Amino acid sequence: MKEEVEKCVNCGFCESVCPTLPASGFRSIIGARGRVDLGKAFIAEMNDSGVSDLKISESFYSCLDCFACLQVCPAGVNAGKVSGIGREIAAISGQHGLEKPAARMIVEATMKFLNPLGVREKCAGWAEGLAFNNDSETLLYTGNMYQLMAYSASLGKLKMRLGEKITDFMARIISRHPAAVRMSGMAVDRDMRKQMDTFLRDIYSLLVSAGLKFNYLGEDEPYPGTFIYDLGYKDKFLEYGRQVISIFRKHNVRTIITVDPHTYDILNVQYRKYFNDFDFRVIHYLDYLREVRFAATREKVTLHEPCHFTLRENNYSVPSELVSSLAQLTYPDRSGKRTMCCGGPDELLFGEISGKISEERFNQLKATGAERIITACPICYANLRKDGTVVDISQFLMERLKADEVPEPSS
Amino acid sequence: MNIADRLRLVHGSTVLTGREEIIPYMRDASYFGGKLPDAVIIPGSTREVAEIMGICNDMKVQVTTRGGGSSLTGSSVPMSGGVVISMARMNRIIETKPSDSYVVAEPGVRLDDLNRELGKIGFFYPPDPASSMAATVGGTISTNAGGLRAATYGTTKEWILGLEVVLPTGEVIETGGRTLKRSKGYDLTALMAGSEGTLGIITRAILKIWPLPEATGRIMAYFREIAPAGRAIAELKTQGMVPYIAEFMDRLSLESIRTAKGLEFPDEAQYLLLVDFASTVESLDRVMDRAAGIVRTFDPVSIVTTRSREEMEKMYEARKGLYSSALSQRDSPDEYVVIGDVVVPASGLPDTLEGIREAAKRFSLKVVLFGHIGDGNVHANIFADLSREEVRKNVDGFQMSIAGIALDHGGSVSAEHGIGLEKKELLKLEFEKRGSSFTMDLMRKIKSSFDPNDILNRGKIFD
Numbered sequence: 005m006k007e008e009v010e011k012c013v014n015c016g017f018c019e020s021v022c023p024t025l026p027a028s029g030f031r032s033i034i035g036a037r038g039r040v041d042l043g044k045a046f047i048a049e050m051n052d053s054g055v056s057d058l059k060i061s062e063s064f065y066s067c068l069d070c071f072a073c074l075q076v077c078p079a080g081v082n083a084g085k086v087s088g089i090g091r092e093i094a095a096i097s098g099q100h101g102l103e104k105p106a107a108r109m110i111v112e113a114t115m116k117f118l119n120p121l122g123v124r125e126k127c128a129g130w131a132e133g134l135a136f137n138n139d140s141e142t143l144l145y146t147g148n149m150y151q152l153m154a155y156s157a158s159l160g161k162l163k164m165r166l167g168e169k170i171t172d173f174m175a176r177i178i179s180r181h182p183a184a185v186r187m188s189g190m191a192v193d194r195d196m197r198k199q200m201d202t203f204l205r206d207i208y209s210l211l212v213s214a215g216l217k218f219n220y221l222g223e224d225e226p227y228p229g230t231f232i233y234d235l236g237y238k239d240k241f242l243e244y245g246r247q248v249i250s251i252f253r254k255h256n257v258r259t260i261i262t263v264d265p266h267t268y269d270i271l272n273v274q275y276r277k278y279f280n281d282f283d284f285r286v287i288h289y290l291d292y293l294r295e296v297r298f299a300a301t302r303e304k305v306t307l308h309e310p311c312h313f314t315l316r317e318n319n320y321s322v323p324s325e326l327v328s329s330l331a332q333l334t335y336p337d338r339s340g341k342r343t344m345c346c347g348g349p350d351e352l353l354f355g356e357i358s359g360k361i362s363e364e365r366f367n368q369l370k371a372t373g374a375e376r377i378i379t380a381c382p383i384c385y386a387n388l389r390k391d392g393t394v395v396d397i398s399q400f401l402m403e404r405l406k407a408d409e410v411p412e413p414s415s
Numbered sequence: 416m417n418i419a420d421r422l423r424l425v426h427g428s429t430v431l432t433g434r435e436e437i438i439p440y441m442r443d444a445s446y447f448g449g450k451l452p453d454a455v456i457i458p459g460s461t462r463e464v465a466e467i468m469g470i471c472n473d474m475k476v477q478v479t480t481r482g483g484g485s486s487l488t489g490s491s492v493p494m495s496g497g498v499v500i501s502m503a504r505m506n507r508i509i510e511t512k513p514s515d516s517y518v519v520a521e522p523g524v525r526l527d528d529l530n531r532e533l534g535k536i537g538f539f540y541p542p543d544p545a546s547s548m549a550a551t552v553g554g555t556i557s558t559n560a561g562g563l564r565a566a567t568y569g570t571t572k573e574w575i576l577g578l579e580v581v582l583p584t585g586e587v588i589e590t591g592g593r594t595l596k597r598s599k600g601y602d603l604t605a606l607m608a609g610s611e612g613t614l615g616i617i618t619r620a621i622l623k624i625w626p627l628p629e630a631t632g633r634i635m636a637y638f639r640e641i642a643p644a645g646r647a648i649a650e651l652k653t654q655g656m657v658p659y660i661a662e663f664m665d666r667l668s669l670e671s672i673r674t675a676k677g678l679e680f681p682d683e684a685q686y687l688l689l690v691d692f693a694s695t696v697e698s699l700d701r702v703m704d705r706a707a708g709i710v711r712t713f714d715p716v717s718i719v720t721t722r723s724r725e726e727m728e729k730m731y732e733a734r735k736g737l738y739s740s741a742l743s744q745r746d747s748p749d750e751y752v753v754i755g756d757v758v759v760p761a762s763g764l765p766d767t768l769e770g771i772r773e774a775a776k777r778f779s780l781k782v783v784l785f786g787h788i789g790d791g792n793v794h795a796n797i798f799a800d801l802s803r804e805e806v807r808k809n810v811d812g813f814q815m816s817i818a819g820i821a822l823d824h825g826g827s828v829s830a831e832h833g834i835g836l837e838k839k840e841l842l843k844l845e846f847e848k849r850g851s852s853f854t855m856d857l858m859r860k861i862k863s864s865f866d867p868n869d870i871l872n873r874g875k876i877f878d
Contacts, residue, residue, distance in 0.1 A: 010748050015444045015739045016485045016549030020525050030457050030503035031431060032439035037484070041439040058435045076548060078675055078736025079743070337531065 005089040009043045012081045018073035022083070023345050024066055027360035033063040034357070036073035036083035043086045046093075064090030065104050066354045068361075069234060070311035070345035091236030106353055107235040115244060118226035119148055126192075127151035128222040130201035134208055137217040141258035144211065144218045144289075147228045147267035150204050153386040154197035156351055200382060206398040207263050207289055213405060214292045218261060226251055230270045234349070245279055252284060259285040261292070263398075265312035265320070265381045273317055290322040290380075290397070299407035304332045305400070306374035308365065308388060309343040310381040323380040323397055330404050336368040344368065348383035362387040366394075376400075418476045418498060419454035425466055429504075431455040440481060440499045444546070444738075446751045446801060447489035447836050452479070452499045459504045461579060461587060461618040468616065469585030471498055475868050478583070480612040482554025483525060485546040487738070487754050488835025490558060490611045494874050502553050505618065513538050517576055517593055518624050522553025522617045538624045541568035544831065545735040553617045559609035561831030563660045563734065566789025567693075568625070570831060572608035579619035580607060583866040593621055606861070611833050612872040614865040628693030631659060632703040632722045635730070636715035637684035641665075643713040644688040645765035648788050650709055651690070652761070656702070660691040661789025662734060667744050668785040672733040675740035681717050688715070688788065689730065734785075738796065741783045745798045753810055755782075755795035757817055759826030764791045770820040771795055778809040778816070792830040793817075814841065822848050834876045842877065 018036035019025055025035030032038035042063050049056035067087030074082040094102040114120045119127065127148040136144070211218065229244040252260070262268040268288050275282040307327050313320040327333050338344040347361030366388050369377045379385040380397045388394050423430045431437055432454050441449040453476070458464045471478050477497025484491055493499050506523035513536055520529060526540065526547040533539050543562035544550050550560065556578070561570040568574075577591030580603075591597065591604035607614060638644045641663065648661055664672075664687045669680045680687065688710070694702045699722070707720050721727060733740070738754055745752075759767045768784060771793065775782040783796040795817060799810045818828040818841040828841035846854050855877060863869070 011742060013444060013739045013742055013752055014442055014484070015546060015736075016483050017546075017736070017739070019483075020527065020548045025503075026506075029429065030501060031436060032455075032501075033436055038439040041442065042435055045435075045438045058438075059433065060435065063435065078733075078739035080675065 005043050005086055005093075006047050008081060008086050008089070009040050009047065011079045012040050012044075012077075013079060014041070015078070017076045017078065018081070018083055021072040021076055021342065021344075023070065023072065023347065023361045023364070024068060024350070024357055027347070027357045027364070028066070034066050039063050039067060039083045039087050039090070040081060043090060046090075059102070060090050061094055061102050061104060063087070064094065065107065065235075066350060066357060068311070068345045068347070068349045070349075071315040072311070072342070072345065075315060075341045088234070088236060091234075092238055093236070095236040095238075104235075104353060110231050110352075111235060111237050111240055114227060114229065114232055115240060118247065120227060120231055121152065121155050123151075123155065124148065124225070124227070125223045128225065130204040131208070131220055131222060134205070134220075136220045138219055140217050140219040141256055142216065142218040143252070143255065143257045143260050144208070144220045144263070145260045145267065146204060146225065146263050147230075148225065149264040149267055150200040150382040151197070152227075153200055153382045154193050155191055156386065196386065203382070203385075203396045203398045204263070206396075206402040210293055210296070210398065210401055210405065211261070211289055214296050216292055219255065219257075221251070221255060224251065224255075228267050228270050230266050233270060233274055241274075242278060245275060249275075249279060249282060257284060259287060261287050261289050263289050264383075265310040266383070268320070269312040269316050269318055288320065288322065290326060293326065293401065294322070296405065298330050298401060298404035300330045301404065301407070302332060303376065304334060304374045305376050305378050306334050306336055306369050306372040307378045307380070308336075308346065308369055308384055309339060310379075310384055311343065311345050313380065314340065314343045323378075326401065327378055327397065331400075334372045334374050336372050338368060346379075346381075346384040346387040348387040351387065358387065363390075366390045417453065418471065418474055421470055421474065422454055422456055422467065422498070425470070426456060426458070426463065429457045429459070431457075437499070440484075440501070441493065443481070443484045443486040443489065443491045444549075445487050445489040445492065445835065445837065446753050447492045449489075449492035449494055450496050452493045453496050455499045455501060457501045457504050461581060464500065464581045464616055464618055465585050465587055467498070467500060468581050468583055471870055472584050472868055475870060477873055478870050479872055480553075480557075480616050482522060482551035482557070483546065483549040485549045485554065486558060486835060487756070487832045488558075488829075488837040490833050490835040490872070490875055491554070492836065494836070497870075500616065502551065502616075506551075508532055509619070511536065511624075512593075513624065515593060516595060516623055516625070517621050519619065519621050520552045521619060522551060522556075524552045526550050526552065526555060533624055534627065537627050539627050540574060540622055540624050542571045542574055545738060547735065552620050552622070556608055556617055556620060557611050558833035559831070561787070561790070561792065563662060563731070563787060565792070565831070566661045566787060567657055567659050572605055574623045575604050575608060575620060576623055577621035578604050578607055578617055580615035581618055582615045583868065583871045587618070588615070591621065595623070609833060611835060611875050613862055613875055614871065616871075628659065630696045630699040630722070631691050631693045631727070632699050632720060633727050633730075634688075634690045634692075634703065634707050634710055634718065634720050636688045636690075636710045636713075636718040637681050638686045638688060638713075638715050639683060641686050641768050642765040643715070644686055645762075645768075645788065647688060647710045647713040648690070649762050650713075651706060654709065656692070656706055656709070658690045658789050659693040660689070661787065662689040663687065663786060663788040664689070664734070664737070665784040667783040668737055668741065671737060671741040671744050671783065672730075674743045675736060676729060676733040678730060678733055683716050689734070690789075691727070737785055738794075741796045744781075744783060746781065747800065749800040749802065750798040751801055753797040753799055753801075753814075754832070755793070755797060755814060755817055756830050756832040757793055757821035757826060757828060758830030759791045759793075759821050759824040761789060761791035763824035763826070764788055764793065767791075767793060767820055767824050767826070771817050774813055774816040774820065778813040780809055780813055782813075787830075790830075791826065793821075815844070818844060836875060839877055
């Protein structure tokens with residue numbers, strides 16, 4: 005942390021793009037510069053006396069890890085990285101007041117069930133009746149991400165209703181008895197599940213139309229461990245990732261097709277960084293669709309570019325390339341390296357902040373005047389779905405695949 | 416009842432008192448560390464600001480106002496606890512009226528956000544300090560910020576038509592108005608520009624706006640010495656060619672932006688002269704050709720012209736981030752950056768720079784030089800480990816020395832960063848040197864007329 009914060013001269017550029025700052029009512033510690041300042045103060049106190057009673061939890065856990073701050077910092081300071089280290093400190097300390105009980109709960113449940121809510125079996129439901137090639141070394145890996153959205157939205161609402169104290173209390177109990185987390189399986193948003201299952205089936209059909217044969221692990225498919233890593237539990241992540249890799253090995257996987265930006269990012273970046281033997285080829289499904297013949301449309305659409313594609317190391321721009329080749333694409337004011345997070349990563353721990361960010365982003369997208377808003381991430385979809393104009397890119401592409409006529413997009 | 420409790424009775428959750436909550440408000444972008452305030456409050460309206468000021472005045476509690484927290488002289492650093500008022504929530508653009516050349520904005524609007532909105536209708540607000548991404552309308556009025564375009568458009572004070580201000584006693588006043596002309600006694604609008612939060616709290620500003628130039632182009636000329644670059648600018652201006660932007664950077668600056676942005680430069684270059692011209696689409700080529708011809712006569716190492724918006728934007732961003740990115744050139748992580756800011760009549764700039772270079776050697780300091788060559792404004796980024804007494808003395812000596820050099824050349828000790836905590840002695844020196852010490856007394860009298868209990872940003876500009 006010291007190495008990161010000491011590059012900062014406190015110019016404040018990062019604050020101007022940090023989504024959590026305005027959403028918190030402009031409390032500095034819920035913004036990028038405040039997080040770096042808090043990091044500096046924490047280090048100074050630890051250096052001086054070896055202890056600090058600063059309550060760093062809210063500041064660091066509320067960071068969305070969108071890395072918008074890094075894009076504008078002239079000195080290359082990443083407040084997201086500072087927050088990540090801050091969460092690691094909280095995780096290692098294990099103290100009440102530093103560690104978020106809900107974070108511990110999620111991690112313990114994931115370690116036990118290979119799924120943050122213990123609903124791994126239910127996550128395979130979308131594939132019922134679909135044919136897969138069990139001998140293929142190419143794996144369609146959903147990482148349970150689309151499926152989990154049906155639960156996170158309901159759980160977020162439940163948490164808001166119960167309040168911080170009760171949910172923290174319940175989270176502590178569940179951390180000690182992770183099996184209890186499976187009760188959350190009851191908190192399913194059925195409409196959302198149906199929608200997410202449709203998206204996954206569309207993705208399946210799109211890949212089939214590209215001539216691809218692939219396997220799917222069904223109820224054996226593990227969650228990739230993104231929460232464990234993001235919440236700062238590095239040791240647990242190393243243990244967990246090892247299990248995930250073993251499952252891939254057991255099924256003779258060589259190529260992993262991911263369907264969402266978070267899984268694509270964690271496999272390509274963190275798994276490669278922390279596991280020397282992670283030698284799998286990781287491809288996003290959209291890469292296979294470049295040669296598929298889609299029908300163009302004159303529809304005016306806008307695209308919400310996900311942070312984990314646009315602001316991270318991968319810098320993956322295929323969603324923009326595909327959509328702009330098929331429709332009249334208008335970007336919102338904040339796009340490209342200035343794209344804004346949908347607020348999703350804060351949904352469970354900081355529902356109110358998450359809600360304000362997603363409202364703001366939705367309004368920015370609507371302001372383009374586009375007929376529809378296209379997302380390319382299940383978390384973004386779940387957070388931005390505030391009216392019927394929001395669609396996942398899989399749905400849009402499926403429509404273009406099925407369309408008969410191929411009109412030239414007008415300029 | 417303490418001040419936090421009293422404020423909380425009226426403003427509840429917008430009052431912050433937790434230690435971790437208020438730590439970030441101890442600092443701005445300068446190297447000064449302030450004291451932990453007793454409370455931070457984030458009001459959402461003029462009425463709330465007036466109520467807060469009424470309470471603080473009653474209890475005689477110190478108040479420091481904070482905009483984008485991008486001051487480089489410690490203007491927004493609280494030095495004696497008290498209350499910090501963050502204007503961040505008051506960030507609406509209230510009215511835009513291009514037919515009458517103005518926009519009405521709240522103080523917390525960031526300059527880049529304002530210009531993004533104005534750009535949609537083909538207008539802009541010209542003041543563009545390098546900090547414009549973070550800096551706010553209120554903060555830049557308070558420091559009379561300048562920026563890259565000041566060579567053509569002047570500093571912030573030229574662009575304020577009127578203000579709404581909450582006085583330390585809680586009264587709300589209006590100054591100026593929505594018209595481009597007025598003559599109605601003392602110009603209190605101008606008085607607020609550069610007052611650094613010592614007279615009142617700006618809660619609304621009526622700002623003059625201007626149509627965006629139709630087209631712009633850039634000349635980037637690299638030189639071995641600064642003198643011919645300075646003479647090139649002087650010649651351009653003598654021939655009636657006013658640059659839209661005219662910047663210079665020394666070798667270390669170029670190395671900083673190469674590290675930060677990957678922008679390359681010729682090996683033999685010691686200085687970059689960057690000059691933009693704005694014109695109509697039809698005439699820009701002619702203007703650029705003529706200007707490049709003039710610059711070429713001063714024998715640059717190389718010269719490049721471009722009209723590529725993308726290329727120009729990349730360099731513009733790199734220049735604006737130079738204060739922060741120059742940190743890559745420090746020799747030790749214990750070193751901090753102290754930024755100098757002096758101004759001389761533009762023609763005196765080459766001699767001034769030579770003097771500054773010699774002073775840096777004399778005080779054994781590593782210094783990065785860059786600035787606005789079009790209006791004679793030099794910035795000197797000094798790398799210094801301020802925990803060492805002898806280094807602090809050298810930095811103070813160097814700052815005093817470059818102030819003296821600027822004054823000898825008919826300039827001033829502060830061009831666009833204000834006085835804050837950093838330049839109080841230098842300001843005194845400037846008035847003494849000009850035989851105008853009474854000006855300081857007058858400033859103190861003005862301050863006590865506005866702020867009889869001396870609660871607003873005490874200890875800034877003067878003691």
